[in-house]
Amino acid sequence: MTSTTAPLVARRPSRVRPRIPPSTPGRLVALALLVVLALIPVFTLSILIADRSRETTADLKDRRIPGLLALDQAAAALTEADRATATSLVSGAFSLTGPGQEYQDAVKRANQFLTLATDLHQHDPLARARLTNVNALMVEYTIMVGLAQTGGDGPLSLANVFYASDLRRTIVTNLYAQRQADLKDIRAARSTWWVGAYVAVPFGATAFVALLLVLFAHSYVRRRFRRRTNPLLLFAALALAGLIAWTVLHAQTTNDRLAQAAGRGVGEQSALWQARTAVHEVVGTTALDVASGNVPRDTDVKAGLTLRDLAEPLPSPADIEGVRTGADPTFGGLVATALADNRSSALREPGARALTALAVLRDAAERARTQAPRGGTLDGGAGVVTLTGRAPDQMSGAADGAESALTDALIASRKATDAGLAEAADDGGLTVGGPVLCTAVLALALAGLLIRRFEYGRLR
Template identity: 30%
Template sequence: MTGSTTRRDLLRLRAVLLVVTGLVVAASWFVVRDVHDRIGQVLARGAPAVLEATAAHAALAEADAFAIDAFDSGEAKLAGPGDRYQNRIAVASQSLTRVAEHNVAAAEGSRQIQLVEGLLVAYTGWIAQADAHYRQRSTLADVDLWYASRLVHAPGIGVLAELDQLARVQREALDRQLGESLAAPVWIGLLAVAALVLGVRLVLAQRYLRRRFRRRWNVPLLLGCGALLGLCAVVVFGVLAQYRAEVAAGELRGVTDAWAQRAAVAGDRGQRELRGLVTRTCERVCGETVDRFVAGLPAVPRVEAVAEHELTTRVKAVNERIAAADRMAGVEPLVPVAGVLVLVAVWSGFRPRLAEYRYEPR
C-alpha cells in the first residue's frame, strides 16, 4: 500500500466519522431540545390551563350551591346571595381569566372561553335579579333562581358542561404537546441506530489504526468513545424526563377527576335545596320541567371522596413532578459539549497518522 493510498484512506475514514458524528450530535440536540421545550410549555401553560379550568368549574358549582342556600335559609334578606357566593364567583372569574392567559388549545380554547364568559355573565345577572325580587318579597325570586341554577347545571349545555369541555380541550392540547415529542420510540430508535453506527465506526477505526501503524491504542479515539457514551447518557436523561412528564400528566388527570367529583358533591347539595325551594313555591303542580328535574336527582346524595387539603397536596405534587421533569430535561447544553468532544477526539486521533504522510507526489 503506497503512502498516498494510505493518506486517502485515512482522510476518507476521518471524513465519514466526522459526518456521522455531526449527524448524531445534531439529532441528539433536536431531540433533547424538543423535549425540554415541550415540558417547559406544559409547566408554564398546559398544566395551569387544565387546573384553572377545573378550578373554575368547582368554584361555580360551589357558588351556585351557596346562592341557593342563602335564598332557601332566608339569609338573602340581609346579605343577598351572600359572601360565600361572591367569593366563589370571584374565584371562578379569576380562574377563567388565567385559563385565557395560559390557553394551549388555540382558537378552539379561545372560543370556549368566550362562551363560558358570556354564560357566566348571564348567570350572575339572573342571581342579581333573584336578589332584587327576593327583597321585594316576590315569588319571581324563586323563578329567577331556578333559571340561574339550570343555566349552570343543564346537562350538555350548561355552564358546568361548557367548563368541562374547556378543561377537556386544554387537556387534549397538553397531551398532544407531549405525544408529538421527538422522544417518541420511532425517533429514539433511529437515533440509537445512528449512535450505534458511530460507535462501531470508532471501534473499527481503532482497529484499522492499530493494524496499520502497529499502535495498540489510539487515546483520542478512546476518549471519543467515552464522549459518545456521555452523549447517549444525555439523550437518555431527556427520554426519562419525557417519561416523567407523561406520568405527571396522567396524575394531573386523576387530580382533575377528583376535583370534579368534589364539585359534583357541592352541586348535588345545591340542587337538592333547589328542589325543596321550588316545590314549596309551586306547591303540588310544578310542571313537567320541574318534575323531570326532581326525577333526575340522585336517590342517594354523593359523598366527598377527597378532602380539600388532600386535593391541594396532590395538585402541588403534580406541579413539582412536572418541574422536576423540566429540570431533568435541562441537560440540553451538554449535547453540544459532548458532540464537540467527539469531533475533537476524531480529528486529534487521525492527525498524527496523517502527518506521517504529509507529502505531495511528484
C-alpha cells in the same frame, strides 16, 4: 522458412476498482471525513432532543395544564356560588341579604379563573370563542341572581333562582367540554415525537454508526501501524458511547415523567376539582328541592353531578380504611379516579376523609328532604337547619368537611405533579453536555487519525 503468426489474445475488460484512496494517508483522511459526516446528525439530534423536550415540558407546565385546571377551578367556584344562593334562599335570608358574602367571594373567584383560562387559551380560536360565550353567560347568571332577590319571598324569586341554576349548569357543561378538548391536546403534546421514548431510536442508530466507524478506524490504525492501541480513538469511542447512553436515558426519563405528571397527575387534579364541584352541586340541588317541595323541574339542561358521581357505591368503613392504607378502591366515581394507582399517603389520607364525609352528606341530605314540608319553604323551618347547619353531622358541615379533605388532596397532588414536571423539564445538563461530548469525540477522532497521517511522512 515457415512463418508463425502470434495467437490473438483476447483482452479481458478491466474491472472498475472501487474508489478507495490507494495510499495510507489518503485512507486516513477519508476516515476522518467519514467521522465528521457521521457525527453531524448525532450532534444535531442531541441538541434537538434536549431543546424540544425542554420546550414541550415548559409549555405543558406554564400554559396547557394551568389552562385546563383553571376551567375546573372556575366550575367549582361557580357551583359554590350557586350553592350559596340556594342555601340562602331556603334559609329565608335571601330576600333581605341576598345570596351573601360567600356567593360574592365565589363569583369573584370564578371570574378570576375564567380570565386566567381565557388568557391561557389565546392560541386557540375555538377555545377563545367558547370562553367568551361563557363570560357572557356568567354576566347573565349574576343578573338572574340579582333579579331573584328583587322577587322577595314569592314564587318569582324561586323561579329566577331555578333559572340561574340551570344557566350555571350550562356554563359548567361548556367549561367541561373545553376541558375535554384540553385533555386531548395535553395527551397529544406529551406524546409528540421529541418527548417520546422512541426519539432515542434514530439518535441511537446514527450514533451507533458513528461509534462503529470510530472503532473501525481504531482497528485499521492498529493493524496498519502495528500498535496495540490508539488512546485518542479509544477515548473518542468511550465518549460517544457515554453520549448514546446519556441521551437515550434522558429521552426515556422525560417520557416517563411526563406520563406521570402530565398524564395521571393532571387526571388526579381534574377529578378532585370535579369532586369539589359535585359536593357543592349536591348541597345546592338539595336546597332547591327543599325550597320547592321536591317539585320536578321541567328543563332541558343536563342534570348536574350527584353523589353517585363522587362515589358509587358509597364505600363502607372497611373500604375507606383500605383506601387509607393504600388498597385499590373497590368503588367507582371521581374520588376513586383520583386515588387509583396512587399509594401516596399524602393523597390517600385526605381521600379517606372525603369518603367518610360523603356518607354523612348522603344521610343529612335524606333527612333534610324528609323533614321539609310538602309545599316547600323559603323562610326556614323544618329540615333547613339539617341542610344549612355547619355541624359535622349536618349537610353543609359534612360538605365543608369533604371540601377541606379534597383541598388537602389537591395540594398533595399538585405538589407531586409540579415536582414531576420540574424533573421532566430538567435536561440533566444534556443541552450543554451533548455538544461538548460531540465536540470532544470529533477532536479526539480527528487527532487520532491525522496524527498517524503526519507520522506516515507526507500530506496528500
